[in-house]
Amino acid sequence: MVIKKICCIGAGYVGGPTCSVMALKCPHITVTVVDKSKDRIAQWNSDKLPIYEPGLDEVVAECRGRNLFFSTDIETAIKEADLIFISVNTPTKTFGNGKGRAADLKYVEGAARMIAEMASGDKIVVEKSTVPVRAAESILNILRANNKPGVSYQILSNPEFLAEGTAIDDLLKADRVLIGGEDTPEGHAAVEKLCWVYEHWISRCNIITTNTWSSELSKLAANAFLAQRISSINSLSAVCEATGADISEVARAVGLDSRIGSKFLQASVGFGGSCFQKDILNLVYICECLNLPEVAAYWQQVIDMNEYQKSRFSAKVIESLFNTVSDKQITILGFAFKKDTGDTRESPAIHVATTLLDEGAKLHIYDPKVEPSQIIDDLTHLSVTEEPENVKNSVTIHSDPYAATMGTHAIILCTEWDEFVMLDYERIYKGMMKPAHIFDGRKILDHDRLIKIGFQVQTIGKRLARPLLTRMWGSPHQA
């Protein structure tokens, strides 16, 4: 059997870009991305896609209507497909057993139930979502429970490793594609069929095949390793601030050891995003269920260190503003969890903003890609405030960074957008209340220059010289 039609359940940050690239590289395969959200599908079919991702608009423009389709007709897409990706969300459970740690598999199970009800013929079902180890077993049980005559299933694990902001590049030039399957002749045949799809653009030596459980665990392991590096460097940033060492110099010296490598050693206000925290919490929960408390505690520490880093940064802001931010006007530059995305899930900016709002600050927020309604939703969510109306009255969203900084006491840089490096800081300084503070949570600004202009500058993992306040209130250029 050659794969002619692919269906992907879930038109999110993974399903949309992954299937767009698949359609681009496999023009003779029809790829249909389905979602239960009518709004999301309407956006995928419009000029303004539901997610911002560099290069995505161009890929969609080339394939949409040719061999790439976005639809809410889930039944037809499932019936016609040879291969079905399950690419739905797997958030952390917010209730019951494993609350706050285990992955909530209700969407994955919902997708499996739909396939079981609607499918006819032979289907290869592929877990694209990030799931706990042995999730494929439960999916297969759901699929086979109906016991429909003439229907057979093979289940594969094919976790996705793209990072937001670089998704298209990551998909086009994947370090590796991982495919796990059953160790049976039918399982091997299904693995080969999915390999064939990827081989349209990924070299066979970069396609790794394993058993299903290794594949599922490798995804959690990869995210745990990546996040662990950030927590490790962030832990040392606190040591740097206490001793006078510079975390950028330490990261460079450590990263030049080829056994360690230089990537993912950028100290920051803390990691965010929809995956790291959720997947490590999931790993911790799995370890606890397997009665491996020492292993669980080891990985939990990666999360604890991240919480510490976010709190430490917020505390530094408050302390530097003379221990009170009540009624102070404060600018937050960047609200997305990293540059080149409009995604705010688990963004450290939410932590910083919420802490300052709790202390009575008035916030002015600017982000080039996050929708204003998203910022308000994030800051008024029940999990972060009991007083959403107060929050709304204390937050102004700006569409211009200069307006966002005008008349404020401090700037907190939370996202490393390139445009923040290019801003005219002399102009910004002139418009701000004095002393004017900048807290660079991403270490991207030219701190020496900012100090010369007259700013009080603080960053992560480095002590900076501070201009005397008397000088600051005089001509900035004499400082």
Ligand SMILES: NC(=O)c1ccc[n+]([C@@H]2O[C@H](COP(=O)([O-])OP(=O)(O)OC[C@H]3O[C@@H](n4cnc5c(N)ncnc54)[C@H](O)[C@@H]3O)[C@@H](O)[C@H]2O)c1
């Ligand atoms: N976001 C990333 O960068 C990334 C990268 C790698 C892996 N992952 C994993 O991929 C999975 C999807 O993540 P995402 O960020 O794309 O999630 P998302 O929330 O952006 O998208 C999931 C989509 O699935 C849809 N959905 C849920 N149940 C459905 C059903 N029964 N039928 C039809 N549609 C349904 C939702 O409406 C939503 O649009 C998660 O397991 C995540 O951990 C995410």
Ligand SMILES: O=c1ccn([C@@H]2O[C@H](COP(=O)(O)OP(=O)(O)O[C@H]3O[C@H](CO)[C@@H](O)[C@H](O)[C@H]3O)[C@@H](O)[C@H]2O)c(=O)[nH]1
């Ligand atoms: O040196 C670094 C690198 C990253 N970050 C932060 O870490 C978070 C996550 O960044 P990144 O990993 O680049 O983005 P994600 O889109 O969350 O991608 C991660 O999570 C995805 C979902 O599972 C995986 O597919 C990817 O491989 C994995 O990198 C962001 O807040 C970054 O600012 C740092 O603070 N320092």
